[in-house]
Amino acid sequence: MLRRAAxxxxxxxxxxxxxxxxxxxxxxPLVAPYDPLAQDLGxxxxxxxxxxxxxxxxxxRDVLSRVIWGTRVSLLAGLVSVVLAVFAGSALGLVAGYCxxxxxxxxxxxxxxVLSFPPLVLALALGAVLGAGLTGVLLALGVVYTPxxxxxxxxxxxxxxxxxxxxxxxxxxxxAWRIAARHVVPNAINPIIVQASLSVAFAILAEASLSFLGxxxxxxxxxxxxxxxxxxxxLQQAPWIVFGPGAALFxxxxxxxxxxxxxxxxxxxxxxx
Amino acid sequence: xxxxxxxxxxxxxxxxxxxxxxxxxxxxxxxxxxxxxxxxESVDATVKETLRRELGLDRPIHVQYAAWMGRxxxxxxxxxxxxxxxxxxxxxxxxRPSLELAFFAMTISLLVAFPVGIVSAIRRNxxxxxxxxxxxxxxxxxxxxxxxxxxxxxxxxTLRWLPISGYTDPLEEPWNGVRSLALPAITLGLALAAxxxxxxxxxxxxxxxxxxxxxxxxxxxxxxxVIWGHVLKNALIPVVTVLxxxxxTLIGGAVITEYVxxxxxxxxxxxxxxxxxxxxxxxxxxxLIAVGFIVSNLVVDVLYGWIDPRIRSR
Numbered sequence: 001m002l003r004r005a006a007x008x009x010x011x012x013x014x015x016x017x018x019x020x021x022x023x024x025x026x027x028x029p030l031v032a033p034y035d036p037l038a039q040d041l042g043x044x045x046x047x048x049x050x051x052x053x054x055x056x057x058x059x060x061r062d063v064l065s066r067v068i069w070g071t072r073v074s075l076l077a078g079l080v081s082v083v084l085a086v087f088a089g090s091a092l093g094l095v096a097g098y099c100x101x102x103x104x105x106x107x108x109x110x111x112x113x114v115l116s117f118p119p120l121v122l123a124l125a126l127g128a129v130l131g132a133g134l135t136g137v138l139l140a141l142g143v144v145y146t147p148x149x150x151x152x153x154x155x156x157x158x159x160x161x162x163x164x165x166x167x168x169x170x171x172x173x174x175x176a177w178r179i180a181a182r183h184v185v186p187n188a189i190n191p192i193i194v195q196a197s198l199s200v201a202f203a204i205l206a207e208a209s210l211s212f213l214g215x216x217x218x219x220x221x222x223x224x225x226x227x228x229x230x231x232x233x234x235l236q237q238a239p240w241i242v243f244g245p246g247a248a249l250f251x252x253x254x255x256x257x258x259x260x261x262x263x264x265x266x267x268x269x270x271x272x273x
Numbered sequence: 274x275x276x277x278x279x280x281x282x283x284x285x286x287x288x289x290x291x292x293x294x295x296x297x298x299x300x301x302x303x304x305x306x307x308x309x310x311x312x313x314e315s316v317d318a319t320v321k322e323t324l325r326r327e328l329g330l331d332r333p334i335h336v337q338y339a340a341w342m343g344r345x346x347x348x349x350x351x352x353x354x355x356x357x358x359x360x361x362x363x364x365x366x367x368x369r370p371s372l373e374l375a376f377f378a379m380t381i382s383l384l385v386a387f388p389v390g391i392v393s394a395i396r397r398n399x400x401x402x403x404x405x406x407x408x409x410x411x412x413x414x415x416x417x418x419x420x421x422x423x424x425x426x427x428x429x430x431t432l433r434w435l436p437i438s439g440y441t442d443p444l445e446e447p448w449n450g451v452r453s454l455a456l457p458a459i460t461l462g463l464a465l466a467a468x469x470x471x472x473x474x475x476x477x478x479x480x481x482x483x484x485x486x487x488x489x490x491x492x493x494x495x496x497x498x499v500i501w502g503h504v505l506k507n508a509l510i511p512v513v514t515v516l517x518x519x520x521x522t523l524i525g526g527a528v529i530t531e532y533v534x535x536x537x538x539x540x541x542x543x544x545x546x547x548x549x550x551x552x553x554x555x556x557x558x559x560x561l562i563a564v565g566f567i568v569s570n571l572v573v574d575v576l577y578g579w580i581d582p583r584i585r586s587r
Contacts, residue, residue: 113291117563120525121543125559128547129302205416209529212418213544228418232533235422236430246419253414 014258034062055240066222073223077207084142089149097157111147127215137216156188201256350557360557371538381462390473412467421533438535476508517573
């Protein structure tokens with residue numbers, strides 16, 4: 001009871017943060033007080049204060065403005081990589097579940113193989129060969145998350161395809177693609193949505209981890225992970241370089257978790273008490 | 274039990290095959306010529322040509338794969354381009370810090386998760402429970418590298434209690450070794466502790482509603498005896514599952530942790546190899562990590578059957 005009540009209070013908070021972050025990301029050029037790339041060598045490592053709300057970094061760039069521009073990268077990365085994985089995974093799961101037999105075996109073994117790599121290590125290796133850029137990281141994360149959705153979709157397809165209304169549609173002579181589009185997918189979509197909403201937070205964390213390690217969007221462009229890595233050397237003199245983007249990342253991930261939990265509670269009958 | 278092990282092993286073989294194929298193809302995913310990507314433009318063309326021949330890149334892809342697989346089956350994972358040493362030697366030199374880090378992190382996470390999880394379940398819906406839930410949320414949402422920097426900031430830079438980077442082997446110098454691994458192990462252990470706490474709490478709560486708990490209480494056992502003697506053992510199964518599921522995240526976390534704290538482990542080796550564009554080394558290490566990961570999952574599966582006899586027969 002208490003947990004549900006707490007969640008009911010936390011979900012709107014999470015949603016508010018997510019909406020705010022999305023607005024900030026969309027309106028980055030308008031809300032950022034400074035140019036995120038503009039260096040001011042007269043004001044390096046300035047502490048948070050009136051001129052610079054979150055201080056400046058080692059070459060005098062405004063930390064707040066860079067955090068604001070970094071919001072774009074993080075949200076984009078979380079969203080795009082999960083959307084890629086949802087489409088690729090659902091399509092593969094649909095084909096595997098629907099065709100069965102050999103096709104099913106091959107597709108699912110490939111998915112098992114992808115799952116045999118620790119996610120971050122796979123993303124790191126893929127990101128490395130695809131080239132250090134945002135596209136490489138998005139593709140790498142998309143690949144990493146694909147098997148989850150493929151497995152979910154396949155399981156759904158298998159259980160739905162055995163139901164009477166699918167038999168009825170088949171008996172009426174509906175072609176396979178029509179059955180898939182009209183009957184299977186709409187009934188299978190809920191768990192996919194739940195998983196997708198929970199995955200966005202993980203994808204944002206993963207993008208931040210990779211850009212912390214040096215993959216992803218390249219400096220001087222701002223992303224939270226790379227800002228934190230760059231600020232590492234100034235932890236003693238200027239901890240705000242790390243803690244500004246760090247706080248943004250942490251709050252965003254917590255908020256997305258609340259939203260994901262709320263989506264699950266709303267769509268998954270098993271978690272309802 | 275033997276059948277369970279056999280069945281798991283036979284299901285692993287095709288996956289292992291696909292994993293090796295994937296790792297092999299990794300090199301061929303590079304946009305452009307892998308040799309040009311690996312070496313600077315200034316490197317002499319004949320050196321590049323030698324490397325190309327050494328890696329077999331001048332031959333058709335299926336011949337390359339067959340040759341690579343043949344060497345792999347003899348235990349030859351290739352050589353690092355940078356230091357020319359076999360991949361196996363590069364990895365075995367780095368194995369000890371990683372295993373020590375994993376051991377300490379696991380110890381810390383269980384030392385934190387068990388008391389917090391048990392108390393949260395017994396004192397359900399109290400302030401203690403809520404504090405535990407907040408801790409778990411914090412641990413799950415906190416990125417590894419950020420926690421590492423927070424710990425460095427407080428314990429290394431501000432209080433100056435613990436070293437913030439470098440590695441001393443605890444087997445050679447116990448005190449300094451443990452000190453050098455303290456912050457990395459806390460970083461890696463807390464995230465795991467968060468997940469285990471959550472799982473343990475909910476599985477304890479579920480086990481507490483069982484009939485045998487009512488019987489145990491009815492015969493007058495103290496609450497602690499009920500938990501220790503009856504509930505805990507039954508609540509452990511989901512915890513083992515979650516530990517298995519978390520292995521991948523743990524390995525990823527170790528990569529980041531070793532990178533931040535400059536620990537000379539396998540994770541650090543991967544990152545260094547990636548940025549040195551030492552692709553044979555990347556291939557070799559990634560393959561070894563994947564195989565290690567598959568084997569540990571296998572162990573978890575078998576462990577699972579050992580704890581719960583019902584699973585063996587399935």
